[in-house]
Amino acid sequence: NAGVTQTPKFQVLKTGQSMTLQCAQDMNHEYMSWYRQDPGMGLRLIHYSVGAGITDQGEVPNGYNVSRSTTEDFPLRLLSAAPSQTSVYFCATSWGAEQYFGPGTRLTVT
């Protein structure tokens, strides 16, 4: 099992560019989520999904879109990147008491 995979590991964007951060899991977990982690602020929930076709906003959803067409994949889209979106992004799944985090994507917007 690969668990939770995220691509890319690193990305540099210019302001206004768009991109998609990929997240995939092979554990058949219904719940998936995206977080950003900024120095001194801890993790913050961006969007989450409780199953295919169902998504909801978290604490900081502005500037990000998600969709969940399959159980396995939960991509995060930045439509027009801004320097304030420079961060480390983590995808996670959960099943019961266990949470599983991906390795993270470090995004820099210049």
Next chain:
Amino acid sequence: KNEVEQSPQNLTAQEGEFITINCSYSVGISALHWLQQHPGGGIVSLFMLSSGKKKHGRLIATINIQEKHSSLHITASHPRDSAVYICAVDNNNDMRFGAGTRLTVKP
């Protein structure tokens, strides 16, 4: 005021010491999680609690729902326990996180 407060922010201990990290929260929750983030950045789930106490090896987590407080204890601490420990509260899938406690255990 943050919804999830952790203390201390930083903690340095000698190998073998008993460690306590505290988490207080101000919102209603369905569960509370303790996570560990190693210097390389990887995040591992340690515990999920909705009441009482859980133990895994040298780690013990407790929660008092009435007082909205949880503690993570590490017995016989070891340098490999050095990491950031993060408390997170789950309010029906809406997760909120503390800023983390950076633990350094010296040999």
